[in-house]
Amino acid sequence: MSRRIEVEGLTKRWPQPGGTTKTAVDGISFVVEPGEVFGLLGPNGAGKTTTLRMLVGLEKPDEGTARLLGVDVHREPIRARRNLGYLSTTSGLPARLTVREVLDVTARVQGVRDAAAAVERVIRTFRLSSFSSQFISTLSTGMLQRTRLAVAFVHEPPLLVLDEPASGLDVVASEELLSFVVRARDGGAGVLLSTHVIAEAEEVCDRVLILLEGQVAAIGTPAELCAAHGADSLRAVFRSLVRSRDAGSPQ
Amino acid sequence: MLRTRELWTRMLIPSMVLPVVLGGLVIILIEMKESEQRDRVVALSTDTPEELPVAIEYEADGWQVLWVDDPQAAVSDGRADLGVGPWIPGPGLGTRLGERLDLVVGDAGRVGVSRSDRYLWTVHVWETEDTRGDAKAPLDEVEDGVFEGLVAAQGLPSREVAWPIFLHRLKPKSEAAERDSPLPVLLGHPIQFCDLVHCLSVSVISLLGYLVMLFGTFADRGAGIFETQSTLAVPAWVVFLSRALAMVFLLTAATLVLFLPVFGFEGVVDSESRGWAEVVSDVLASCILVTSLVLPSAILSQSGQQAASIGGYSIIVAMFAGGAVIFVPSWVALLAASLVLLICVFALDWMDGLNRAARLDPQ
Numbered sequence: 001m002s003r004r005i006e007v008e009g010l011t012k013r014w015p016q017p018g019g020t021t022k023t024a025v026d027g028i029s030f031v032v033e034p035g036e037v038f039g040l041l042g043p044n045g046a047g048k049t050t051t052l053r054m055l056v057g058l059e060k061p062d063e064g065t066a067r068l069l070g071v072d073v074h075r076e077p078i079r080a081r082r083n084l085g086y087l088s089t090t091s092g093l094p095a096r097l098t099v100r101e102v103l104d105v106t107a108r109v110q111g112v113r114d115a116a117a118a119v120e121r122v123i124r125t126f127r128l129s130s131f132s133s134q135f136i137s138t139l140s141t142g143m144l145q146r147t148r149l150a151v152a153f154v155h156e157p158p159l160l161v162l163d164e165p166a167s168g169l170d171v172v173a174s175e176e177l178l179s180f181v182v183r184a185r186d187g188g189a190g191v192l193l194s195t196h197v198i199a200e201a202e203e204v205c206d207r208v209l210i211l212l213e214g215q216v217a218a219i220g221t222p223a224e225l226c227a228a229h230g231a232d233s234l235r236a237v238f239r240s241l242v243r244s245r246d247a248g249s250p251q
Numbered sequence: 252m253l254r255t256r257e258l259w260t261r262m263l264i265p266s267m268v269l270p271v272v273l274g275g276l277v278i279i280l281i282e283m284k285e286s287e288q289r290d291r292v293v294a295l296s297t298d299t300p301e302e303l304p305v306a307i308e309y310e311a312d313g314w315q316v317l318w319v320d321d322p323q324a325a326v327s328d329g330r331a332d333l334g335v336g337p338w339i340p341g342p343g344l345g346t347r348l349g350e351r352l353d354l355v356v357g358d359a360g361r362v363g364v365s366r367s368d369r370y371l372w373t374v375h376v377w378e379t380e381d382t383r384g385d386a387k388a389p390l391d392e393v394e395d396g397v398f399e400g401l402v403a404a405q406g407l408p409s410r411e412v413a414w415p416i417f418l419h420r421l422k423p424k425s426e427a428a429e430r431d432s433p434l435p436v437l438l439g440h441p442i443q444f445c446d447l448v449h450c451l452s453v454s455v456i457s458l459l460g461y462l463v464m465l466f467g468t469f470a471d472r473g474a475g476i477f478e479t480q481s482t483l484a485v486p487a488w489v490v491f492l493s494r495a496l497a498m499v500f501l502l503t504a505a506t507l508v509l510f511l512p513v514f515g516f517e518g519v520v521d522s523e524s525r526g527w528a529e530v531v532s533d534v535l536a537s538c539i540l541v542t543s544l545v546l547p548s549a550i551l552s553q554s555g556q557q558a559a560s561i562g563g564y565s566i567i568v569a570m571f572a573g574g575a576v577i578f579v580p581s582w583v584a585l586l587a588a589s590l591v592l593l594i595c596v597f598a599l600d601w602m603d604g605l606n607r608a609a610r611l612d613p614q
Contacts, residue, residue, distance in 0.1 A: 056482050058606050078484050086482040092475030109483050151479070 002070050004159045004190025005032035005055065009064035012050050012214075024050045026214040027064065032190040034158070037181060039205030040194040041238065047214040048194045049088070052163050055192070056086045068159055082111065085152035088163035095137035099128055099147050102136060103154050110155035122150040126180065142173040149180055160184055160191045166200060178204050198235045208234065210241055217241045438578050446577045449530075452510045453537045453573035456502050457566040460541040463498055468549035469558045481605040488600040491550075495542050495592055502538040507531065532581035537573035539588035543595045544569045550604040 008029050013021040025047040032038040042048050053059040055066050057077045066073050073080040093102050103122060107115035123129050126146045131139065139147060145165065152160060162181065166174040182204055185191050195201055201208050202222055210218045210225075218225055218241060222234045231237045471477060480490050544565040552558035576584035599605075 058478065058481060060603075078486060081482060082484040084482065088475075088478070090475045091479040091482070092471070093479060094471075094476055095474070106483065109485050111484060 002034075003031050003067075004034055004036075004069060005030075005038075005192060006067040006070075007031070007051075007055065007064070008066075010051065010054055010061050010066060011063035012047075012054060012059060013062050024214050025054070025061075028209075028211070028214075028216050029064075030209050030216070030219060032159075032192050034190050035185055035188050036206045037185045037191040037193055037204050039201040039208035040192060040211060041196065041198065041201055041208050041234075042211035043196060043242065046211040048196075048211055049163055050214075051211070052088070052161055052192070052194050056084060056161055057081065082155075083157050083159050085155070085157040085160045086163075087148050087152045087161070087165055089167050091148065093136045093144075093147065093151065096135060098133050098135055099123075099139070099150075100132045102147070103150060106151050107154045112155050118154050118156070122154050125153070125183075126150040141168050142170070145169055145173070145177060149177060153180075153184070158189050160189055161194075162191065163194045164196070165193070166195070166197065174200075198233075198238055202234045210238060212241060212245050217245070448510065449533055449537075449577055450570075450574045452506050452534060453541075454570055455509065456506050456534075456537055456541050456573060457569045459502055459505055460498065460538075460545045460569065461562050461566045463501065464545040464549045464562050465555075465558060467498075468494060468546065469552065469555065472549065473555070477605050486600070487603075487605040488596050490605060491546070491596045491599050495546055495596060498542045498546070499535070499538050499592075502541060503535050506534050506538065510534075529581040532585050533576050536576045536581070536584040536588040539585075539592050540572045540576075541566070541569040543588070543592040544572070547595055547599060547604075550599050551602070 009027045010025055010029070011023065011027050012025040013023050016022050028051065030038070040048050040051065050059060054061045055068070055073065057073045057080065060074060068080045069083045071080040071083070097105070100119060100123070103119045104115055107118045112118045123132050126149060128143075128146060128150060131143055134143075136144070136147070145168070149162075149165065152162075160181070165181070166177055169177060178200060181191055181193065185204075185206075193201070193205060205222065207219070207221050208225065209216060218228070218237065220228070225234065225237045226232060229237045229240050231240060477490075481487065545562055548558055548562040548565045552561055576588075579587075
């Protein structure tokens with residue numbers, strides 16, 4: 001099976017007032033294998049969202065390449081996106097469509113042959129049947145996030161890119177959502193999970209990449225990272241890396 | 252794509268309520284006015300036959316003004332040179348003046364003809380051997396007198412009756428009207444009443460387009476719907492085009508419903524040069540132009556305030572552009588507007604417009 005994601009030297013610079021630039025993502029490289037949940041960890045402003053946006057084609061990188069199942073996302077975006085399910089905190093759904101209608105339209109646009117069957121399947125999988133006839137505007141935060149995940153999943157993509165999927169959810173809803181992620185992985189999908197909640201990463205991620213100020217600070221399985229830093233948890237590794245960065249900074 | 256379905260199924264119906272209600276009110280008013288005016292007819296004649304069924308008689312600028320019970324009879328047998336009457340029964344909407352005259356007037360070469368719209372008094376004058384050179388005020392100067400007489404006969408103060416009277420001078424054996432219109436000729440195009448109605452409708456289209464842009468397209472950007480669409484396996488130009496077509500459909504439907512009675516009873520019937528197809532085509536072209544101008548405002552703006560101000564400038568341009576379609580043939584206007592829309596759609600695609608929402612808040 002081909003690698004789900006291959007990232008090489010991805011770099012993004014934002015223009016700043018005065019003609020200068022700020023490097024948001026600085027030459028990062030990693031791969032995501034099939035059947036793997038790959039965690040992207042970092043504090044706020046580390047460049048996680050920018051990385052994900054470049055991966056799904058929402059932003060053009062200044063340098064580097066990103067391939068989804070071997071397809072360059074910036075050279076062949078439509079082909080690359082056929083294999084992609086994307087969920088982010090900023091992506092929205094039409095308020096005046098019902099859950100079922102949103103799923104149906106998405107399935108058709110994504111080229112699913114039997115859209116009706118696909119919609120029924122995700123409604124069952126994500127337990128949406130009790131509110132599938134409701135308008136998007138009437139959904140609670142938890143319902144909405146499950147619907148978003150179902151939208152990302154309706155065409156059964158071999159790759160999921162999830163940006164803070166549990167954001168705003170309570171503990172129960174968050175655990176439920178993560179269980180869907182694990183099921184997707186068990187089904188062979190590659191999952192890139194961006195989060196700043198260490199516990200989430202420890203629970204579901206097979207490997208993690210810790211991003212600090214746009215650069216790769218550490219990459220490996222949680223066990224490997226703990227061993228390398230002499231820590232007993234991923235949280236401790238993260239703290240250690242952040243302290244090292246702060247100690248090395250001019251401040 | 253998502254938005255198109257939403258617009259067609261849910262937003263269209265509520266947005267149609269106001270135009271439908273207004274259109275219904277216009278129709279009801281017209282019917283009421285017509286019922287008021289039924290059987291109240293003015294005929295001007297140099298030689299009033301005794302057998303003419305006169306209801307009211309008065310004089311205006313040397314012309315004898317008669318209200319007769321049956322205007323068709325008065326004009327069809329040639330006893331009236333000029334008449335004003337209610338809607339002439341017959342083919343009705345969309346029928347050209349000439350065709351209607353043929354139905355009403357037997358000997359069109361000699362007699363005057365009575366014709367009016369239901370709520371717009373329209374006086375047609377045919378110069379005949381009998382009236383030419385007569386020592387009376389020219390017919391186009393009789394307007395005020397005829398109007399005042401009408402008003403007086405109805406027992407209304409003139410300020411309560413605002414319907415204008417247009418005098419049309421018809422050549423013998425001719426079916427075309429030479430207008431004695433107070434409206435100017437611009438760029439070689441004699442402005443007609445229907446052109447004014449068209450410009451009014453373009454203003455309404457522009458304002459509607461502005462609202463759809465602000466509360467539809469731009470609001471969707473803020474809600475992240477563009478971001479969702481831009482990660483689907485569909486080209487950005489398809490998303491833009493589907494949105495544009497939905498907006499064009501919405502604007503066209505709303506405008507036609509709102510202005511249909513006006514176009515129908517005043518615009519088309521009063522015009523010799525524009526039929527239904529031309530009217531609808533011009534409205535469609537204007538809607539496409541408005542969409543072409545307001546869509547980029549929603550896509551390229553960096554804030555709601557910017558969208559509101561750029562959109563404001565856009566609709567001013569749209570009003571002029573939409574109004575200008577009356578100076579070119581309808582098919583040219585439609586083709587040109589469609590080309591402008593396609594250029595805008597592909598330009599937005601080239602400018603990566605679908606992803607621009609993200610740049611509002613880069614991380």
